[in-house]
Each structure stands twice: as structure tokens, then as C-alpha cells.
Amino acid sequence: MAATRRFVLGMAGAAAALGTIGRPALAQGAAGKVVVIGAGFGGATTARYLRRANAALDVTVVEREERFITCPFSNCVIAGFRHMEQITHGFDGLRKAGVNVVKGEAAGVDPAARTVTLGDGSRLSWDRLVLSPGIDLNFTGLPGYSEAAAEMMPHAWKPGAQTLLLRRQLEAMPDGGTFIVCPPANPFRCPPGPYERVSVVAWYFRNNKPKSKILVFDAKDSFSKQGLFQAAWESEFPGMITWVAGRDGGKVESVDAGAMAVTTAFGVQKGAVVNVIPPQRAGAIAHAAGVAAENGWCPVNPATFASTRVPGVYVVGDAAIAGAMPKSGSAANTQGKVVAAAIVDSLAGRSPAPPALFNVCYSLVTPDYGISVADVYQVNEKGITPTPDAGGVSVRTPTALNERKLEADYTYNWYTNITADIWG
Amino acid sequence: MAQTCYVCHGPDGRSGGPVASLAGLPREHIVRQMTEFRTGRRPGTVMNRIARSYSEEQIGAIAEFIATLK
Numbered sequence: 414m415a416a417t418r419r420f421v422l423g424m425a426g427a428a429a430a431l432g433t434i435g436r437p438a439l440a441q442g443a444a445g446k447v448v449v450i451g452a453g454f455g456g457a458t459t460a461r462y463l464r465r466a467n468a469a470l471d472v473t474v475v476e477r478e479e480r481f482i483t484c485p486f487s488n489c490v491i492a493g494f495r496h497m498e499q500i501t502h503g504f505d506g507l508r509k510a511g512v513n514v515v516k517g518e519a520a521g522v523d524p525a526a527r528t529v530t531l532g533d534g535s536r537l538s539w540d541r542l543v544l545s546p547g548i549d550l551n552f553t554g555l556p557g558y559s560e561a562a563a564e565m566m567p568h569a570w571k572p573g574a575q576t577l578l579l580r581r582q583l584e585a586m587p588d589g590g591t592f593i594v595c596p597p598a599n600p601f602r603c604p605p606g607p608y609e610r611v612s613v614v615a616w617y618f619r620n621n622k623p624k625s626k627i628l629v630f631d632a633k634d635s636f637s638k639q640g641l642f643q644a645a646w647e648s649e650f651p652g653m654i655t656w657v658a659g660r661d662g663g664k665v666e667s668v669d670a671g672a673m674a675v676t677t678a679f680g681v682q683k684g685a686v687v688n689v690i691p692p693q694r695a696g697a698i699a700h701a702a703g704v705a706a707e708n709g710w711c712p713v714n715p716a717t718f719a720s721t722r723v724p725g726v727y728v729v730g731d732a733a734i735a736g737a738m739p740k741s742g743s744a745a746n747t748q749g750k751v752v753a754a755a756i757v758d759s760l761a762g763r764s765p766a767p768p769a770l771f772n773v774c775y776s777l778v779t780p781d782y783g784i785s786v787a788d789v790y791q792v793n794e795k796g797i798t799p800t801p802d803a804g805g806v807s808v809r810t811p812t813a814l815n816e817r818k819l820e821a822d823y824t825y826n827w828y829t830n831i832t833a834d835i836w837g
Numbered sequence: 838m839a840q841t842c843y844v845c846h847g848p849d850g851r852s853g854g855p856v857a858s859l860a861g862l863p864r865e866h867i868v869r870q871m872t873e874f875r876t877g878r879r880p881g882t883v884m885n886r887i888a889r890s891y892s893e894e895q896i897g898a899i900a901e902f903i904a905t906l907k
Contacts, residue, residue, distance in 0.1 A: 462840075743844050746844055747841045747844070750840050750841070769838035769839075769840070769841050770841075771841035771844070771887075773844060773845065773883065773887075785882075785883055787883055787886050787887050788890070789841075789887060789890030789891065800889075800890035802889065803886065803887075803889035803890035804886050804887065804889070804890055805886055807882065807883075808882070812880070814880055814882065816882045819882050820882055820883070822854075822855050823845065823854075823855070823856060823882070823883060825854060826845065826852070826853075826854030826855050826856045827844065827845050827854075827856075829847075829853045829854045830843065830844065830845055830846065830847040830848070830852055830853055830854060830856070831843075831844050831845075833847060833848050833853055834843045834844065834847070834848040837848065
């Protein structure tokens with residue numbers, strides 16, 4: 414199989430990838446029309462790096478919002494040490510890079526005619542289509558939860574009004590109240606996100622409402638950076654946080670927003686503030702376009718992120734099934750670069766260069782305490798897997814380097830640099 | 838491959854934060870730093886973990902590309 418042979422090329426392949434990246438713009442040949450749905454981490458990166466790789470490309474991004482609010486750092490807004498404006502990005506950087514930005518919502522895709530229809534009935538044609546729709550929340554996935562219930566028990570898993578609602582509720586909560594957090598089963602957007610949220614809210618409580626408690630009812634038996642988070646909870650917020658694993662009765666069976674109550678195998682527990690993070694699936698346009706599988710997510714070729722279901726269509730970011738890669742902003746960013754290179758190659762009639770896939774997820778425990786997980790991925794017949802004996806999580810026991818403080822600094826640094834790479 | 842570095846080191850290797858800019862660094866410097874991270878000679882927080890993921894040849898190729906950044 415040709416693909417397998419390509420994977421074993423190893424270094425020759427990596428050099429070829431660099432060749433593609435290093436080649437000057439305009440020397441790439443084939444022009445074409447690319448439409449990208451979504452101007453988030455995946456979509457905006459793809460659009461920008463398409464234009465960088467080949468300035469002859471006609472690239473249009475369709476985005477329903479005027480500005481993009483990032484999920485990363487929305488936990489800092491919830492804990493009160495960042496403002497919404499600091500996590501909101503406009504699209505002038507994309508426009509300056511020569512990307513057409515169209516405000517609208519993609520409603521349908523005709524893969525035969527190679528068009529996408531927008532909510533207002535207008536139609537865009539494409540040679541290649543990139544879907545970066547992010548997630549939709551599955552409001553039917555948890556009995557008692559709904560869009561209406563989310564006005565009382567916010568999910569705050571799509572940033573914006575929900576983020577501010579949870580912030581206001583925590584501010585209004587009396588000292589000594591119980592904050593309940595209900596993380597979903599895998600897979601979901603931002604695997605360390607619920608636990609970072611628990612951490613920075615605990616920091617807010619420690620400073621403002623020290624008698625308060627946090628109860629985490631988890632659908633899972635383990636979670637991202639678990640050892641690091643739990644050690645930090647013990648050292649930074651002793652006695653404040655209780656995490657209940659799914660197998661110990663943590664799985665939420667239903668919620669009652671009117672009573673602010675959560676039902677688990679343990680019985681009924683009421684909270685002063687309840688954060689329900691419901692199950693998720695790829696954004697609606699992925700389903701309308703026929704690229705999503707029965708499990709709600711989109712299977713892709715791991716080397717190119719081309720949909721395995723619909724030719725000419727690529728899926729990046731949270732909506733894609735990307736093997737061992739988490740649904741994160743960093744992952745979407747490197748996937749966008751891979752897709753841009755793959756589309757340039759495909760329009761030029763070349764076979765794709767081996768992909769360079771990387772992820773780093775930083776999490777803050779307090780504004781001065783950061784931890785991370787980082788991996789460089791290999792792509793082969795087993796799909797996307799982390800490089801063995803490398804990568805992984807922060808050191809278990811900090812040294813004289815003061816790793817926790819350094820990684821907090823690196824967390825802010827990451828946000829500055831990745832957002833500049835995408836929207837700057 | 839080296840464009841993945843921009844996530845932390847800034848677009849085109851120009852960092853807006855405390856993590857080092859890469860633009861303007863010569864090939865040999867990158868190779869030496871990455872090799873020292875990889876072998877544990879230079880202590881690190883994140884880069885030591887990442888550097889272990891790359892072979893010597895890949896480090897050479899990354900350094901080659903970074904040296905072209907202005």
C-alpha cells in the first residue's frame with residue numbers, strides 16, 4: 414500500500430515536508446478556490462496558511478460571528494483574572510493575509526456540485542472545502558438538561574454569554590456554598606478543561622470564599638493530567654475539592670435545574686452553583702455535509718485530514734477524529750497547517766508530504782501555577798499516535814527550576830503566540 | 838514541520854512572550870540546544886519532553902528551516 418510505504422520513509426519524508434514548507438510562495442503552481450467553514454483555531458489557521466503557501470489561492474472563510482471568543486482562557490474569565498475582551502479576536506489579520514471573510518452560517522453542502530449553501534440562500538463554489546465547525550452540545554444526552562436548563566446550570570463550554578453567566582453565579586454565591594462540576598465522558602472538547610476550571614475556581618474561592626466546597630461528579634474514571642491536578646488540589650486547596658470517579662458513583666444520571674440538583678448513584682446532591690458539561694458532537698454542518706459518523710465525529714485520513722466519507726472535503730479541529738490527538742486549540746492549529754499543505758499539494762497534483770502533528774495543552778491551577786502535556790505525533794497504519802518514550806506531562810516533583818511558575822508564564826506566552834499566529 | 842514551533846515560539850519564530858524567539862538563530866545553535874534538551878544535558882520544562890520526540894536527522898531539518906526565518 415502506497416500510504417504505508419510513504420510512512421516508512423522516515424527522515425526522507427520529513428525533509429520532503431520541510432521542502433514544501435520552505436518553498437517560496439507563488440512557486441506552488443495550481444490556483445484554486447478553497448472555502449473554509451469556521452474562523453476558530455482550525456479554520457483560521459487553515460485559511461491563513463493556505464494563503465502563505467500559495468498566494469494564488471482564492472480562500473474564503475465563512476464565520477457566523479463578527480469576532481471569535483476562545484475557549485482557552487475562558488476559565489480565567491470565570492475565575493475573574495481575565496476579561497472577555499482579552500479572549501476575543503477579530504478577523505482583520507485574516508483579511509490582511511488576503512482571506513475573504515464572509516459573515517454567515519453554512520447550511521448545506523453539495524459535494525457533487527462542489528458548493529456550500531449559506532443560511533441566506535447564497536451559494537459559494539469550491540475546489541476544496543474545509544470544515545472546522547467545532548462542537549455542538551448534545552442537549553438530549555443528559556436527562557433534565559436542555560438549553561433552558563443551561564440558563565440556570567451553565568455549561569460554559571462555548572465561550573460568551575455562558576462564560577459570563579457562570580462568572581456571575583460564582584460571584585453571587587455565598588461563602589460556604591457548594592459548586593458542583595459535571596464533566597462528560599470522552600471524547601469531548603479540551604480534556605483538561607473541566608479540571609483547570611475546578612482549579613482556578615478553587616483559587617478564586619480560596620481568596621474570596623474560603624469556606625466553599627467543590628464537588629466534581631465525573632462520568633469518567635480518569636482524566637487528563639490527573640496526577641498533577643490532584644497533587645495540586647491537595648497542596649494548594651487542601652480539603653476544598655472532592656472528585657468522584659464514574660465507577661464510584663460520579664456519573665450523573667439526571668439533573669433538575671429548578672432544584673439545582675444533580676442525581677448520581679449516590680443520590681441527589683444540591684449545589685449553589687452547578688456547571689454541567691454535556692456530551693458533544695461535531696458541529697451541525699459536518700452532519701449536513703455527510704462527513705460525520707454515527708458516533709457524532711468525523712473520520713479523516715490521518716495524513717491529510719481529508720474526510721474519508723466525502724471527496725474534496727477536509728475536517729480539522731474538534732470535529733475530526735484525530736487518533737490520540739486531543740480536541741484542543743494547539744491540535745487544531747497544527748492540523749490546520751497540515752490541511753493547508755495537503756490542499757496545496759492536492760491542487761498541484763502532488764502526493765501529500767508526511768504531516769507534522771503536535772499538541773501542547775497548558776493548564777493553570779492558579780495564576781502562578783501551570784502544568785502541561787505535550788506530544789509530537791507519529792502517523793502510520795495505526796493512525797495518529799504519540800511518539801513513544803517522549804512527550805507527556807510536566808515533571809511530577811518540581812525542582813529548583815520552579816517549573817510550576819515557569820509553566821504558568823509559558824501558558825500566557827502560549828496564548829499570546831498562538832492567537833498571533835492565527836488571528837494576529 | 839518547524840511551523841508547529843510557532844504555537845509557543847510565535848508566528849515565524851517571533852515570540853511576543855517570555856519564550857524565546859527563534860527567528861535569526863543559526864542552525865548550529867538550534868541543533869545544540871535541541872540535542873542538549875534531548876539528552877537531558879540542558880534541564881527543561883517542556884522542551885526536554887518535546888526534543889525527545891525527534892531524531893537527530895529531524896532536529897537537523899528543523900534547524901535548517903528555522904535558520905531561514907528572518
